[in-house]
Amino acid sequence: MSRIQQRFEQMLEPAGIQINGSNPWDIQVHNPDLFLRIARDGTLGLGEAYMDGWWDCEALDEMITRGFRAGLEDQVRNNLRFLIYLIGFRMFNRQSRARAFQVGEQHYDIGNDVFEQMLDPHMNYSCGFWESAAGLNEAQIAKMEMICAKLQLEPGMKVLDIGCGWGGLARWMAQHHGVQVTGVTVSVEQAKLAQDRCADLPVEITVKDYRALEGKFDRIVSVGMFEHVGQRNYGTFFSKSRSLLKDQGLFLLHTIGAGRDGFATDRWIEKYIFPNGVLPPAADLARSAGACFTIEDWHNFGADYDPTLMAWYRNFNAAWPTLKAHYGECFKRMFDYYLLVCAGSFRSRESHLWQVVLSAGGLDGGYRTPRWSPTK
Numbered sequence: 001m002s003r004i005q006q007r008f009e010q011m012l013e014p015a016g017i018q019i020n021g022s023n024p025w026d027i028q029v030h031n032p033d034l035f036l037r038i039a040r041d042g043t044l045g046l047g048e049a050y051m052d053g054w055w056d057c058e059a060l061d062e063m064i065t066r067g068f069r070a071g072l073e074d075q076v077r078n079n080l081r082f083l084i085y086l087i088g089f090r091m092f093n094r095q096s097r098a099r100a101f102q103v104g105e106q107h108y109d110i111g112n113d114v115f116e117q118m119l120d121p122h123m124n125y126s127c128g129f130w131e132s133a134a135g136l137n138e139a140q141i142a143k144m145e146m147i148c149a150k151l152q153l154e155p156g157m158k159v160l161d162i163g164c165g166w167g168g169l170a171r172w173m174a175q176h177h178g179v180q181v182t183g184v185t186v187s188v189e190q191a192k193l194a195q196d197r198c199a200d201l202p203v204e205i206t207v208k209d210y211r212a213l214e215g216k217f218d219r220i221v222s223v224g225m226f227e228h229v230g231q232r233n234y235g236t237f238f239s240k241s242r243s244l245l246k247d248q249g250l251f252l253l254h255t256i257g258a259g260r261d262g263f264a265t266d267r268w269i270e271k272y273i274f275p276n277g278v279l280p281p282a283a284d285l286a287r288s289a290g291a292c293f294t295i296e297d298w299h300n301f302g303a304d305y306d307p308t309l310m311a312w313y314r315n316f317n318a319a320w321p322t323l324k325a326h327y328g329e330c331f332k333r334m335f336d337y338y339l340l341v342c343a344g345s346f347r348s349r350e351s352h353l354w355q356v357v358l359s360a361g362g363l364d365g366g367y368r369t370p371r372w373s374p375t376k
Helices: 003-015 034-051 060-069 074-078 081-091 102-108 111-117 137-152 168-177 188-197 231-244 266-274 282-290 301-325 329-347
Strands: 158-162 180-185 204-207 217-223 245-258 296-298 353-357
Touching: 003 034, 003 074, 034 266, 034 329, 060 231, 081 245, 102 180, 102 188, 102 204, 102 301, 111 245, 137 168, 137 245, 137 353, 158 168, 158 231, 158 245, 168 188, 168 204, 180 188, 180 353, 188 204, 188 231, 231 245, 245 282, 245 301, 266 329, 282 296, 282 353, 301 329, 301 353, 329 353
Parallel strands: 158 180, 158 217, 180 204, 217 245
Antiparallel strands: 245 353, 296 353
16 A cells, blocks of 8 residues: 555545445545545546546545545645645636636536436526425425515516526516516526527526626526626626616525635636636625625525435436437536535535525615514
């Protein structure tokens, strides 16, 4: 056994993870160079080695959960390459206008067939609300209805959906609450499908960066888009949103958040899944949002992302026999790794999911969130 492997075994011991052990969360190594690759490239090397088939794990989500709870991520990341990457990430605006469409091209445009098979029938690519849901579809409907209730929608209102995805929420709001919706996305493929799905409703879908938006709206909603804004643009994002929202209006921001101080990013996720993505810590989000809005409510249901991601993982794998003709084995391992690592991150509470309700100038008489209503 090499010295570097011994070091990794000692590092994994507090998490109860073994190399080539018999537990489902143990790592099965197929290439002995794995440990050197991780030492050199950190979490990027770990993920790339998985894509290359250098290692496997029967319960990868549980392995990641144990790793986060034992604080292994910081140990794996403790290398010069990650430090250089982090300095560059914080010094430069990686979410500028010129780079705004990169995440659409690299991730959201990979193929609507993947997302149609993986997601619920409404194609919500964000955390569901599982409090009383029996399955993914119920959880996503509950999430959409919770958003509509928090926004206090009324028929005839004009609603802006920043980062509308495939139009699931826009369609739901127009169908069930009688509002007019303007939805924007940075993904051409998302926009095409959303336009088709919303063709019979007062919904307009366009491909546009949020910085180019104009008009006035009664309500604004943004679900799963803020992770692509970047800390250097928070002031611009909130000031632009405030300029678009009528006085006494409401803005619901639904975003993944970092579980500790500091803006969270991961080299593997940023390279292969969400380029230029960064998760906000609570303090910075509150400071930036509070500079332009009154913060009326802050709701954390990040634990619900675990069952959401595991449902997507099961759907994706059930559909793989029909998808594999267009996508290779490396793509499957990449997507499996992405879904299971994220599930472990939320299960360990390393990551959070926040819904923040903001008002333009403070609502007269205050704001009462629907979840505080007594259960009937």
